Amino acid sequence: xxxxxxxxxxxxxxxxxxxxxxxSGATTRAVVAEAGMSLASLHYAFPSREHLLEAVIAEVTxxxxxxxxxxxxxxxxxxxxxxxxxxxxxxxxxxxxYVDLLAADPAREQALLELVLYALRTPGQRAALVAxxxxxxxxxxxxxxxxxxxxxxxxxxxxxDAARALVMVTDGITTTWLADRDTAAARRTAGFAARALAALxxxxxxPAREPGREPAREPAPPGS
Amino acid sequence: xxxxxxxxxxxxxxxxxxxxxxxSGATTRAVVAEAGMSLASLHYAFPSREHLLEAVIAEVTxxxxxxxxxxxxxxxxxxxxxxxxxxxxxxxxxxxxYVDLLAADPAREQALLELVLYALRTPGQRAALVAxxxxxxxxxxxxxxxxxxxxxxxxxxxxxDAARALVMVTDGITTTWLADRDTAAARRTAGFAARALAALxxxxxxPAREPGREPAREPAPPGS
DNA sequence: GTCTATAAAGTGATAGAC
DNA sequence: GTCTATCACTTTATAGAC
Numbered sequence: 012x013x014x015x016x017x018x019x020x021x022x023x024x025x026x027x028x029x030x031x032x033x034x035s036g037a038t039t040r041a042v043v044a045e046a047g048m049s050l051a052s053l054h055y056a057f058p059s060r061e062h063l064l065e066a067v068i069a070e071v072t073x074x075x076x077x078x079x080x081x082x083x084x085x086x087x088x089x090x091x092x093x094x095x096x097x098x099x100x101x102x103x104x105x106x107x108x109y110v111d112l113l114a115a116d117p118a119r120e121q122a123l124l125e126l127v128l129y130a131l132r133t134p135g136q137r138a139a140l141v142a143x144x145x146x147x148x149x150x151x152x153x154x155x156x157x158x159x160x161x162x163x164x165x166x167x168x169x170x171x172d173a174a175r176a177l178v179m180v181t182d183g184i185t186t187t188w189l190a191d192r193d194t195a196a197a198r199r200t201a202g203f204a205a206r207a208l209a210a211l212x213x214x215x216x217x218p219a220r221e222p223g224r225e226p227a228r229e230p231a232p233p234g235s
Numbered sequence: 236x237x238x239x240x241x242x243x244x245x246x247x248x249x250x251x252x253x254x255x256x257x258x259s260g261a262t263t264r265a266v267v268a269e270a271g272m273s274l275a276s277l278h279y280a281f282p283s284r285e286h287l288l289e290a291v292i293a294e295v296t297x298x299x300x301x302x303x304x305x306x307x308x309x310x311x312x313x314x315x316x317x318x319x320x321x322x323x324x325x326x327x328x329x330x331x332x333y334v335d336l337l338a339a340d341p342a343r344e345q346a347l348l349e350l351v352l353y354a355l356r357t358p359g360q361r362a363a364l365v366a367x368x369x370x371x372x373x374x375x376x377x378x379x380x381x382x383x384x385x386x387x388x389x390x391x392x393x394x395x396d397a398a399r400a401l402v403m404v405t406d407g408i409t410t411t412w413l414a415d416r417d418t419a420a421a422r423r424t425a426g427f428a429a430r431a432l433a434a435l436x437x438x439x440x441x442p443a444r445e446p447g448r449e450p451a452r453e454p455a456p457p458g459s
Numbered sequence: 460g461t462c463t464a465t466a467a468a469g470t471g472a473t474a475g476a477c
Numbered sequence: 478g479t480c481t482a483t484c485a486c487t488t489t490a491t492a493g494a495c
Binding site for chain 1: 257356423434
């Protein structure tokens with residue numbers, strides 16, 4: 012068995028164990044048992060448990076990046092030639108999709124959170140943590156850009172600020188739902204957040220067929 | 236030394252150790268070393284490490300309750316006889332105070348988060364977790380009620396929904412700041428959240444001295 | 460490369476002297 | 478009540494046979 016393949020199998024097993032038993036439950040023995048190999052094989056593929064966890068963080072980060080990319084493609088494909096959807100609806104759809112994903116696999120989201128806290132406490136994992144967070148921010152920027160394009164709007168605040176607000180919202184929705192498991196309430200919260208985010212954009216005056224129906228909008232103050 | 240006093244000393248020591256080294260670092264030996272007593276004394280005061288952590292969660296929950304209560308008293312004392320402050324400003328002040336608190340003692344907030352995740356994974360701690368979350372919600376309700384009173388406004392959505400949104404916002408601000416440590420960005424995010432929360436309320440038509448200056452406001456749709 | 464066996468240290472909990 | 482000493486077990490990591 013090639014080392015790379017063994018590394019991948021161990022990382023996958025570690026992800027499953029962490030989702031089931033948490034980071035502290037992901038002992039070397041638990042991981043090799045999940046992967047169906049011997050303890051020594053782990054230390055042949057990785058010098059230490061910490062190196063394995065570093066690879067785990069890198070792997071889930073990459074998975075998040077891919078799933079965010081896949082998630083926003085349908086949004087980008089949406090714009091029709093005629094009436095664009097309201098930005099608030101586009102954002103709410105996206106956030107509600109995230110709530111569904113969270114409710115469908117809460118163990119995974121909790122595992123991601125635990126990995127963040129573990130990385131915060133482990134000096135050697137600082138780089139992996141920064142990379143993970145950068146992926147979140149990049150995904151948020153891409154999602155917001157795609158949503159605005161689809162709704163023919165543009166953001167009236169710096170894109171980075173809006174992206175940070177979106178990350179804040181998803182983080183908050185996650186921890187709150189993990190605590191109370193109230194999916195209906197989480198969807199209401201998502202709707203509130205969508206309204207708030209949509210208020211940070213304005214419609215783009217495009218080639219409107221009925222210009223008179225364009226709603227009057229005061230421009231955002233330049234300082235905001 | 237009375238048992239109750241020893242329990243308190245152990246809980247305080249455990250809080251310090253968790254803030255410094257995380258929940259997994261709060262071994263029985265680390266806690267008694269911090270408290271300056273012997274290992275057997277811990278098991279005399281608590282039947283197990285798990286019981287100690289249950290007491291820790293109860294204690295920090297109570298501390299949070301008290302600090303939330305103290306934090307909103309100045310807000311409640313604010314209403315003057317004349318022009319009320321804008322609700323958005325009141326909410327933003329409160330959130331920025333929270334950001335300052337977070338930046339001043341990040342270890343504590345991270346410890347609270349870790350305790351939540353630990354309680355989520357430990358079946359016997361479910362009750363403590365629910366209590367902790369209820370305290371957050373109650374504090375959010377109280378803060379929002381006080382803020383609305385101070386700004387002579389009333390919430391146009393159910394108070395529970397607004398409170399949940401506030402908890403979501405503080406949770407999201409916390410995790411995001413813990414990851415990037417960008418206090419200035421967190422304050423901008425707090426400002427955005429304050430605007431969004433304030434949009435969930437409307438001014439109360441009170442005994443206005445200059446009714447003509449009352450800004451026109453369309454009532455919120457009853458369904459929202 | 461892959462295993463068994465084991466080292467070395469840490470863990471929660473307890474027995475028993477005082 | 479409070480301690481030292483220790484049990485029984487788990488942890489990461491490695492040595493060495495094959």
